[in-house]
Amino acid sequence: MAELKLMKGNEALAEATIRCGADAYFGYPITPQTEVIEYLMMEQPEKRTGMVVLQAESELAAINMVYGAASTGKRVMTSSSSPGISLKLEGISYLAGAELPAVIVNVVRGGPGLGTIQPSQADYFQSVKGGGHGDYKLYVLAPASVQEMADFVEDAFDIAFKYRAPVLILSDGLIGQMMEKVYLKDQKERMTTEELIEKYGSWATTGKKGRERNIITSLDLQSEKMEARVHRLMKKYEQMEKEDLRYEKILCDDADYLIVAYGSSARISQKAVELAREKGIKVGLLRPITLFPYPKQPLFELADQVKGILSVELNMGQMVEDVRLSVEFKVPVEHFGRTGGIIHTPEEILEALEQKIIK
Amino acid sequence: MDILDIIKPENQVFCKTKLMTDTGLSYCPGCGHGTAHNLTMEVIDEMGIVEDTIGVAPVGCSVLAYDFMNIDMTQAAHGRAPAVATAISRCWPEKYVFTYQGDGDLAAIGTAETIHACNRGENIVIIFVNNGIYGMTGGQMAPTTLEGMKSSTSPYGREIETMGAPLKITELIANLPGVYFVSRQAVHTHKHARKAKKAIRQAFENIKLKKGLSFVEIVSNCNSGWKMAPNESNVWMEENMFPYFPLGDIKVDGKLK
Numbered sequence: 236m237a238e239l240k241l242m243k244g245n246e247a248l249a250e251a252t253i254r255c256g257a258d259a260y261f262g263y264p265i266t267p268q269t270e271v272i273e274y275l276m277m278e279q280p281e282k283r284t285g286m287v288v289l290q291a292e293s294e295l296a297a298i299n300m301v302y303g304a305a306s307t308g309k310r311v312m313t314s315s316s317s318p319g320i321s322l323k324l325e326g327i328s329y330l331a332g333a334e335l336p337a338v339i340v341n342v343v344r345g346g347p348g349l350g351t352i353q354p355s356q357a358d359y360f361q362s363v364k365g366g367g368h369g370d371y372k373l374y375v376l377a378p379a380s381v382q383e384m385a386d387f388v389e390d391a392f393d394i395a396f397k398y399r400a401p402v403l404i405l406s407d408g409l410i411g412q413m414m415e416k417v418y419l420k421d422q423k424e425r426m427t428t429e430e431l432i433e434k435y436g437s438w439a440t441t442g443k444k445g446r447e448r449n450i451i452t453s454l455d456l457q458s459e460k461m462e463a464r465v466h467r468l469m470k471k472y473e474q475m476e477k478e479d480l481r482y483e484k485i486l487c488d489d490a491d492y493l494i495v496a497y498g499s500s501a502r503i504s505q506k507a508v509e510l511a512r513e514k515g516i517k518v519g520l521l522r523p524i525t526l527f528p529y530p531k532q533p534l535f536e537l538a539d540q541v542k543g544i545l546s547v548e549l550n551m552g553q554m555v556e557d558v559r560l561s562v563e564f565k566v567p568v569e570h571f572g573r574t575g576g577i578i579h580t581p582e583e584i585l586e587a588l589e590q591k592i593i594k
Numbered sequence: 595m596d597i598l599d600i601i602k603p604e605n606q607v608f609c610k611t612k613l614m615t616d617t618g619l620s621y622c623p624g625c626g627h628g629t630a631h632n633l634t635m636e637v638i639d640e641m642g643i644v645e646d647t648i649g650v651a652p653v654g655c656s657v658l659a660y661d662f663m664n665i666d667m668t669q670a671a672h673g674r675a676p677a678v679a680t681a682i683s684r685c686w687p688e689k690y691v692f693t694y695q696g697d698g699d700l701a702a703i704g705t706a707e708t709i710h711a712c713n714r715g716e717n718i719v720i721i722f723v724n725n726g727i728y729g730m731t732g733g734q735m736a737p738t739t740l741e742g743m744k745s746s747t748s749p750y751g752r753e754i755e756t757m758g759a760p761l762k763i764t765e766l767i768a769n770l771p772g773v774y775f776v777s778r779q780a781v782h783t784h785k786h787a788r789k790a791k792k793a794i795r796q797a798f799e800n801i802k803l804k805k806g807l808s809f810v811e812i813v814s815n816c817n818s819g820w821k822m823a824p825n826e827s828n829v830w831m832e833e834n835m836f837p838y839f840p841l842g843d844i845k846v847d848g849k850l851k
Contacts (some may be wrong), residue, residue, distance in 0.1 A: 259681065259684065261681060287678070287681075287684045287685055289681075289684060292706055292710035293706060295674065295677075295706075295707075296706065296707050296710065297677075298662075299670065299671060299674035299677035299678050299681075299707070300677050300680055300681035300684075301681065302671070302674070302678055303650070303670075303677065303678035303679060303680065303681030303682045304681040304682065304684075304685045306668040306678070307648070307668075307682055307685060307686060309685045311685075325671055329671050333669075362779075365678065403741075410661075434629070440648050440666035440667060440668050440682075441648070441666065441686070442644075442645050442646045442647060442648060442666055442686075442689055443644055443647075443664075443665055443666045444645035444646075448664055448665055448667070449666050450660045450666075450667055450668075450669070451667070451668040451669065452660065452668070452669035453669070454657060456668060516754075545718075553628050564806060
């Protein structure tokens with residue numbers, strides 16, 4: 236039986252983490268995601284499920300704690316906000332290189348630098364184009380509601396373990412801070428040591444018992460081996476594109492124009508679509524739920540139907556590049572976005588659509 | 595008597611450390627790392643805890659420790675081994691978790707992770723090999739490089755005024771309440787190696803007793819980085835390193851000596 240609660244996005248994420256049977260969380264306070272660790276400390280999941288929660292001395296330490304727990308097959312999460320995620324990128328690159336499953340949450344705020352504590356989507360490039368060093372990608376889930384903040388936790392762990400790869404939940408200060416009703420799933424049992432060793436004993440460093448030793452590393456000093464490792468990673472990403480792409484189409488069937496937006500921008504754009512349709516303009520919304528893999532093919536196909544596309548983002552134009560690449564310049568693609576922590580209104584979006592696309 | 599008559603199991607008095615792999619060591623001839631590896635593996639073997647031991651390798655000369663130590667190991671980012679070990683120990687409290695780190699890794703880039711893991715009293719062992727130089731990258735100045743000591747990034751010798759004094763991180767962390775056992779040893783002679791092994795054994799025994807953090811520093815040579823012959827480097831170490839980094843137990847049973 237699902238439980239109905241009124242919660243902040245950050246709290247819903249934290250509660251869902253306990254309920255999905257996670258083993259550990261390591262974090263560091265930073266606005267606007269601090270409620271995650273506050274909630275976990277208050278809830279004492281160690282008593283509820285045996286889940287470990289620890290406040291690290293820095294985001295660097297936290298992500299490396301994630302690396303340690305993940306190397307032993309544990310379901311482990313960390314969360315932060317933009318400047319903190321920049322610090323974590325070293326560890327994220329290592330997680331990808333060492334092929335470790337982990338969930339990282341970014342409740343994005345404005346940047347660059349210390350920026351602002353208000354919501355932003357300016358970490359799109361950092362999330363989907365690498366961020367850390369080396370040839371790797373993150374599977375990126377973009378929640379657009381408090382419900383999805385909760386639901387995507389388990390989805391993220393499932394993907395992380397399916398591919399033995401780090402997964403990013405790319406939220407923002409709006410989704411993290413706002414309160415909505417949320418249906419919470421029942422508590423799942425944490426995996427026992429025996430179950431864990433049976434499932435992940437082939438690679439996890441759980442102690443050399445009844446098998447050859449396991450080694451977790453991202454280092455291959457022989458170039459041929461390193462190239463093979465990178466090829467192995469790329470195969471995972473290809474498989475993600477085939478099997479685990481997620482997106483949502485809203486009122487696209489008869490659309491003459493298309494808005495592409497994710498996360499909180501998608502929520503606001505949905506209202507802009509309604510306003511447009513009240514004026515008789517047939518606008519549809521494509522919401523990428525995964526930012527990598529990106530819904531390239533659905534966009535490519537929609538480009539044959541619509542006259543123009545507006546990419547709506549809380550930044551100065553980042554995802555718009557992927558929209559353009561996806562539609563291969565078949566139709567005009569423009570960007571509209573506010574930045575610095577300012578959130579666009581539905582009216583502003585409609586006005587931008589009319590001025591930049593419909594003309 | 596034919597030599598083959600002598601080479602029999604019943605005549606064997608010494609053998610290769612069981613928990614060392616057959617992979618040839620990547621360390622320079624004369625380096626102390628090999629002995630430090632051996633001693634650590636001997637302790638784990640003798641305590642019968644190999645099935646429950648998880649090691650964390652650093653970045654530096656001993657980055658490939660997992661090639662030589664025949665146990666489960668995770669290789670950490672530069673300086674982050676204590677954070678990695680913290681999480682493994684927290685998630686697997688019944689396991690013996692240790693890090694094996696050099697001076698650049700532990701006392702420069704990883705200072706924060708070292709101090710906080712120590713301060714939290716994580717139930718782990720830290721083995722700290724201090725040779726006063728960055729060996730892996732070719733002999734640069736380390737936080738523990740002595741005053742006046744030449745390296746490729748202090749070619750005229752370490753100058754305290756501009757480069758700071760060599761960091762006595764071991765004394766620093768010994769003062770933290772979470773740290774239960776601190777000992778500084780060496781491995782360049784049999785006598786020193788025996789004492790070092792005793793300290794390592796004590797450290798691993800403390801994990802079983804859940805006493806908090808145990809820290810064993812091994813002052814070692816880096817003949818290549820110091821640009822000396824192995825024997826010469828050991829003499830230099832005794833004459834120059836030991837006075838600044840004196841050997842012996844620093845904290846036992848949670849009490850400073």
